[in-house]
Amino acid sequence: xxxxxxxxxxxxxxxxxxxxxxxxxxxxxxxxxxxxxxxxxxxxxxxxxxxxxxxxxxxxxxxxxxxxxxxxxxxxxxxxxxxxxxxxxxxxxxxxxxxxxxxxxxxxxxxxxxxxxxxxxxxxxxxxxxxxxxxxxxxxxxxxxxxxxxxxxxxxxxxxxxxxxxxxxxxxxxxxxxxxxxxxxxxxxxxxxxxxxxxxxxxxxxxxxxxxxxxxxxxxxxxxxxxxxxxxxxxxxxxxxxxxxxxxxxxxxxxxxxxxxxxxxxxxxxxxxxxxxxxxxxxxxxxxxxxxxxxxxxxxxxxxxxxxxxxxxxxxxxxxxxxxxxxxxxxxxxxxxxxxxx
Ligand SMILES: Cc1cc2nc3c(=O)[nH]c(=O)nc-3n(C[C@H](O)[C@H](O)[C@H](O)COP(=O)(O)OP(=O)(O)OC[C@H]3O[C@@H](n4cnc5c(N)ncnc54)[C@H](O)[C@@H]3O)c2cc1C
Ligand code: FES
Numbered sequence: 001x002x003x004x005x006x007x008x009x010x011x012x013x014x015x016x017x018x019x020x021x022x023x024x025x026x027x028x029x030x031x032x033x034x035x036x037x038x039x040x041x042x043x044x045x046x047x048x049x050x051x052x053x054x055x056x057x058x059x060x061x062x063x064x065x066x067x068x069x070x071x072x073x074x075x076x077x078x079x080x081x082x083x084x085x086x087x088x089x090x091x092x093x094x095x096x097x098x099x100x101x102x103x104x105x106x107x108x109x110x111x112x113x114x115x116x117x118x119x120x121x122x123x124x125x126x127x128x129x130x131x132x133x134x135x136x137x138x139x140x141x142x143x144x145x146x147x148x149x150x151x152x153x154x155x156x157x158x159x160x161x162x163x164x165x166x167x168x169x170x171x172x173x174x175x176x177x178x179x180x181x182x183x184x185x186x187x188x189x190x191x192x193x194x195x196x197x198x199x200x201x202x203x204x205x206x207x208x209x210x211x212x213x214x215x216x217x218x219x220x221x222x223x224x225x226x227x228x229x230x231x232x233x234x235x236x237x238x239x240x241x242x243x244x245x246x247x248x249x250x251x252x253x254x255x256x257x258x259x260x261x262x263x264x265x266x267x268x269x270x271x272x273x274x275x276x277x278x279x280x281x282x283x284x285x286x287x288x289x290x291x292x293x294x295x296x297x298x299x300x301x302x303x304x305x306x307x308x309x310x311x312x313x314x315x316x317x318x319x320x321x322x323x324x325x326x327x328x329x330x331x332x333x334x335x336x337x338x339x340x341x342x
Contacts, residue, residue: 003081007031008050008088016081022047022054023076032097034089036137036194037149038077039335040064041304041328044195045076045089052085062308062328065321093322094199096133103127103189108160110181113247117213118178119153122161122187130189132156134198134224135217135299135325138191140173142181147190148173151301151327153216155224161189164216164247168331196299196325198224204295206234207319209282209310211302212245217327219248221299226259234262235289239282239306241270246277265289283310287317294318297325304328 002015005022016025023045026033036044040059049072056069057078064075076087104126111119124130132138137151140163154162167174198221206225210218215238222236236256240246246266256264267282268275278285283306296319300310307328315321 004084005081006086008086019080021077022079022081022087026076033076034195035077037330040075040078041330041335047074047076047087047089048072049074050086053082054079054085055082062311094201096197098131098133098192101127101130101191103130105187105189107181107183107185107187110183113164114245116167117247118165120163120165120177120181122163122189124161132192134220135196136192136194137217137327138189138193141188142173142176143186145173145176151217153219155220155227164213166213171331194327196327199297200228202297203232204297205232207286207293207296207298208234208236209286209298209300210237211239211282211306214302214329215248217301218299222262226262231261236262236264237267237282237286239267239269242268242272243275243277282306283313287313290317292318297323300324300326302329304330304334
């Protein structure tokens with residue numbers, strides 16, 4: 001049995017098939033509905049359900065807090081209508097829309113950033129031009145492998161795409177990138193996706209917090225903010241385990257010298273010896289450096305545990321949840337756990 005769903009923002013009504021999610025129906029009808037992971041993890045499709053009832057498949061508390069659920073918010077990617085409904089995505093500040101692209105690309109350069117991180121640069125050969133907002137991500141498909149999400153690290157005005165890839169133990173795609181990828185290999189790049197992008201109109205301070213390769217979107221955000229002349233203070237924190245996991249620190253220190261508005265703080269959680277860097281959890285470093293984050297925007301990216309803790313703890317310093325733009329780097333295993341409802 002189908003149900004009618006009215007999409008208030010777009011003033012469109014669709015028949016949604018039995019068992020189909022509202023997001024699937026919207027995307028199939030080419031509605032530009034905000035979304036990211038499509039698996040209840042990121043919160044990008046958070047929506048207000050004005051009328052009707054939906055069955056909500058399992059989702060992470062990070063994507064939709066219980067208090068938000070109680071106020072009538074839902075995730076469109078997890079919502080299967082049980083009755084006719086009316087819905088609208090939550091208002092986003094500074095909405096951006098870029099054309100969706102499926103591009104044929106070629107690996108232009110591979111750099112060994114650390115023992116388990118490669119920086120790859122990619123040239124678009126066909127299907128472009130590619131426009132995106134700093135902080136967004138794309139799905140990369142290498143020949144014979146499943147697609148995986150990786151965030152653009154280059155500024156949006158730069159032609160060559162840059163990605164930072166960390167090896168996940170047993171991970172098909174990251175193993176391939178670290179062990180076999182060569183300059184000249186082809187890759188399909190599809191996107192852009194995600195709503196944790198730089199808000200260019202914001203005038204308050206910017207807190208940019210990266211865990212490991214979470215630096216990719218954060219580098220794009222910070223580099224773009226400086227390049228377009230955003231004048232506010234930008235506090236960039238990079239959290240890794242040990243000194244051998246740090247990368248691009250020289251370039252970021254140089255950037256901080258060129259732009260006095262930028263402060264760069266690497267933080268090591270498990271330093272093996274006395275080092276010149278701060279130690280501890282990157283979230284604790286932020287908590288000890290600030291008394292009040294009211295009026296800031298926070299951009300946070302990296303391992304899910306770090307991102308979830310940062311969003312929770314930073315709110316204790318007065319930042320609003322809607323000013324925390326966060327991308328948790330869920331792996332396929334983590335997405336699968338959620339899909340099984342565990
Ligand atoms: C929005 C977003 C942006 C991201 N950006 C970046 C980035 O810029 N840089 C970066 O390094 N990472 C990024 N990630 C994370 C990256 O997409 C994952 O780490 C990716 O899954 C790695 O792919 P893989 O094939 O190497 O590992 P996966 O296939 O994901 O495997 C990871 C682990 O899960 C296990 N596994 C795989 N499939 C299943 C399953 N179905 N059930 C149970 N276990 C399974 C594997 O054995 C392995 O141990 C991002 C993730 C998201 C969601
Ligand atoms: S797209 Fe729905 S939670 Fe990510």
